[in-house]
Amino acid sequence: MSALTQALWVLLLGSLLGLELIGKVPPTLHTPLMSGANAISGITVLASLTLIGQANGQVPLLVLGSLSLGFALFNVVGGFLVTDRMLAMFSRKKTRSGGAR
Numbered sequence: 257m258s259a260l261t262q263a264l265w266v267l268l269l270g271s272l273l274g275l276e277l278i279g280k281v282p283p284t285l286h287t288p289l290m291s292g293a294n295a296i297s298g299i300t301v302l303a304s305l306t307l308i309g310q311a312n313g314q315v316p317l318l319v320l321g322s323l324s325l326g327f328a329l330f331n332v333v334g335g336f337l338v339t340d341r342m343l344a345m346f347s348r349k350k351t352r353s354g355g356a357r
Contacts, residue, residue, distance in 0.1 A: 286342070294335040300328035 281289055304325035311317035 290335045290339055294332055294339075297328045297331040297335070300324060301332065304328055 278289075304321050307317060307321035308325065311321060
């Protein structure tokens with residue numbers, strides 16, 4: 257079995273396992289899970305920047321590094337937006353009169 261075939265099998269099985277695990281997470285754990293995903297994506301951002309920095313003008317490495325950087329940044333920004341929205345749902349609403357309703 258070639259290295260590409262093995263990598264594709266790992267990607268397929270990892271995707272199916274991730275889909276199964278995420279589907280079984282209760283809603284109360286989504287925010288901590290998102291924080292963990294943001295941490296992992298932060299590591300991916302650093303790895304992508306390292307790859308781009310060490311590409312030495314090799315176009316395939318620059319493309320791969322740029323794509324991984326784009327996807328990781330998309331995940332980090334989306335995670336922060338979702339977390340911010342969830343936290344806003346739990347905050348107390350302010351009233352104009354200053355008193356609680």
